[in-house]
Amino acid sequence: MVSLDLCKPAIEKVITSISDILNVDAAVINERGLLVVSTERYLKQKGENVHVPSIEFVLAKGQYVVDKPGSMEMCKGCRFLDSCPAKVELLSSIKVANHAIGVVSLTSFTKEGQNRLSKHTERYQQILTEVSEMITAIVQSHATRQIESSHDSIRLLEGALDTVADAYFTFDRSGNVIHTNASARRLLSQHELLPAEISRMLLPSLSGMAAHSLPIANCLVDKLDAPTEATPIIVNNQLIGGVLRVQRGSLTVPRLIDHQGSRSSGKTDSLAQIVGNSPAIKQVKEMAMKIGNSSSTVLITGETGTGKGHLAKAIHEASTRAFYPFVAINCASIPENLFESELFGYEDGAFTGAKKGGKPGRFELAEGGTLFLDEIGDMPLSLQAKLLRVLQEKVVERIGGTRSFPINVRIIAATNQNLEELVEKKAFRADLFYRLNVIPIHVPSLAERKEDIELLAVSFMEKYGEQAGRTFFGIAREAMSLLTHYHWPGNVRELENAIEYAMNMEQDTVLTADSLPPRLRARPTVAPSHSGPAIKARVADAQADAIRASLQKHGSDLKGKQRVAEELGIGLRTLYRKLKLLGI
Template identity: 35%
Template sequence: MYPERSEITRIWKALRKNGECEGINVPTIISSSWERCRQLNLDPMKIHCNKILSPDQLEERIRENIILVEQAMASMKDLYRFTRRTGFVLVLTDKEGYILKRLGDEDVLEFVSTVNFVEGGKWTEDIMGTNAIGTALIERQPIQVFAYEHYCAGSFFTTCSASPIFDSNQNLLGILDITGPYNLANHHTLGMVVAATRSIERQLILFDSYQQSETENMYKNIIMDSVSDGILTLDHELRVTHANGLAGKFLGFDNNIAKGKHLKELLPSGNEYFISGIADNKKLWNEPFIIKRYKDISKVAVSSTPLTAGDGRVLGKVIILQAMKQYRQMLKRAMGASATIGFEHIIGGSQSLNGAIERAKVAAYSDSNVLLQGESGVGKEMFAQAIHKNSNRSQEPFFAINCAALPRELVSSELFGYEEGAFTGARRGGNPGKFELADQGTLFLDEIGEMPLDIQAVLLRVLEEGSLIRLGGRELTPVNVRVIAATNKNLSEEVKKGKFRADLFYRLGVLMIEIPPLKNRKEDIPDLVEHFIKAFSRKLNKDVDSIEDRAVNKLLSYNWPGNVRELSNVIERAITLTQGSVLKFENLEPDIMQYDEDSFVAGAQSKPMDNVEEVMIRTYLKKYHGNKTRVAKELGIARSSLYRKLDKYSLS
């Protein structure tokens, strides 16, 4: 039997006054709550909740907790079927104790509203003392508060049972509470509430999983539709599980209706080769295929990766599709087809070299073909790269090919490409040539004078028409390529001899640049030597930082038939042999150490030593910023002698 209301009042007053009452066992969780209320100086005679949200604030709270509200309301409605017409009211609060939703009989709701047990009311301990909602929020566990166990008078004729609701990470979301007449509640009431909250938590976990799955699918779709490749996933039967828009475009089907369909259902006949290639459980990497669509064809590079289970069973495949043009762009990047050298990397300040550089800079602003002429080793490819890097094609590929290094039978396929079956051993799907790969960019043809005459004719046609036909093919492929050619031969003489086509010579030589040999610009040697010493010291992990004057003099007097390339090789070898920080005369190659200056004729009438002497004077003047005293000291001559030499070489 439950005590009468008067007895409830007596017990409550005794508890409030003494903290205990004879015959009444107060749970620790309740006594702890009462102590908190006393420390807050909370009025035990408080009847009404005085903390209520405005309608707008309540609406905002519900919006913030809409998932909790929607999932909890289903369980609350199920529970209400058992509590209808019993005087109980079901309540859902947020994590701060604000009532978001109530469910109960109309008369019951009206009655509890008299103490502001309403939507928007805050029923925390600091507002309404010990009560199931507020105390469950603090203790984070289910609790039942019976009649006189409430701290404030407004609630001591009710019993409330509440259980916290947690998410999958044990974050507190809110409270589910049943409040009703004290004489109708029992411990089973709390059990019902706990069961209902567990159901709500399960629904929230399922909803989170669904949301996460939906979000992941959304991200996956966005990512797959954002990439520049077609992406197709298939199950083990070759049925589509996903296809982005580009996959549908490449293969010619609507990706929105492709899911669940076999490739054979989506593609017209004539694609057996492609389907069998995909069906084969081998990994493919950028294999070229021609796809027959219902209205036309598409050329794609296909990569296929089988998905296998632990026991080796093939579960499906991921297919990556690239347009052949995109594949070629990727191939260009993979082959490092770019220019890395600019004009700033061309070492030297001689008048003849500067003149060549200025002409090359003019060529860079033009889109005309360029012919670079000069001896082997003068740096023709450096000039070609610098022209490309400073041109409006600088972001496009730069390909270099040495015409003299290719076997005659490979020149055509290397330049213009070939189709599948063009010759024995031809790659399946064919192969693009350097002209196709260099499309929109620059093609550097070194040693152009070695190109066979029949290939010269094909090259001329490509340059004139801006298109090519692959070896073994029929289809015209448009190409937009700027050609920079280079030669160490006198092409005018080669034309006269019938070894080079005159029309091709004129087509290539719209802009002609002569790069001077090193023997004609010896004043650049000290700068080149300094550059190479630094570069090879780093490369070879050496500490060489200077060079003997005797070694410099010998380098200045040498003829350099191999030009800058030969000088580079000489310095690299000398650095390798050098012990210590100074490159010495004896570290130079024997051919250079034993070179006889008197055998070298620098010009028609000039003597070799005069040439070397002038270069040395120029070098020291530059080194010491025109300080003639320092220059004379370095040369080991009197100032008066130096002045005579300055007049002699017109350096004064």
């Protein structure tokens, strides 16, 4: 809030100087009619309190000449009515951002001064305008310094709160949530809630306020599913807001935050989760490191099962958005008629069966963070145009809504399809492809990074050994030979499944060849040729074998196909497309 009183020393220098130069008295009065600074004679003649209606009149009008002090309409009610010591006054409002915050006055208490100011009124008014602008500049400069200092303090406090495991919501006297820490934002994302919904559930609590606590509505506790408490903030016996604390003891707390809000070790930690030392995967990691501070859209391509989703999450966690939500949506798994409401949300009563109070879309849930659009190639054409608009204009409108609101979300998309071919076939919009393909990253297949197979196999063994409470000391040489010579059409996901299978079958503390899935043991130990049509035919055969085996296991009805798609890690629409392509 700007204030003339805070700038008193600088304004006093201006007023003293202008009074000496012009040989008139001068004063600055705030909007409440209180004297801020003045010449000694002005204070002695008129006192510290100025007639408020007169000040309000000038504040509204901007500039005014009082050529008959004590006898004018604006003087009614003034203690100096009909006996004002001033002979003439020139008044001008002081404005900051088009808001009048006070008045500057040039006043004469002598006949000589009255004649001079009256004769050259226009000239003195121009000088008065310049003085007013000088004072405005002083106030704005002070306010800017105050804001910068305030912003530094706020950033420091926000950074400190972001290291706390518990979720904190700060709300105003009306119950409106005005700030959330990183844990609170994750909590909102987890429960698909908006701050406004927390506010609505907080509102009844304000009427039951006690001295040191606020009662918590049962619906709020049920919704957040965690121990919750609210504390009022009271200043001068007035409630100005409060803090809602939700215990989240199980969360991992980041240890260090830099001034931009990103974790100092976040990039190393998150990208270290991508296992591998091959040149191909190192190149992927290096590129992910480079784009950590960028907000540009990323398009990740690669075969099914290469770990595109893991890479997207790692890019998010290595970025300056790491403390905000990472929200994923699989474009192949959502029915077309529900896709728009999932992505953009809807208002109350938008359609039959709409949730009361509406529902936030994935864009809203990802505010400040990252939205991961997996299998983007399966997005319906009808939705592609709407997504393009959001990417271009950075605004979202809910279904049934009447207003658009801005969003701050980074988009990472992924696909196992050739989008350029889809563009040529008119199955994917060219303009959306170019909008998404700002930073393309290709994840190599496991066949292209065979030197990583041993590292990956060991990491999966450790992962599932810990989950099962068993200890394995390694993988037998013969088993590792089978793993490294298999062509892995299902890539890293297939390798992970194979290791999990082996650990369930193995009775010893070392994984042997006999415990591996039969398909690995049945294959020749010679790596297949990587020549164009031959490798494509082999991959197609392997995919067909895997799909047939899964269909036989789960059945070919709708529920069976849904389980098949889930087991193979693909969307239902992708499964149908492969069934048609492979003639199954």
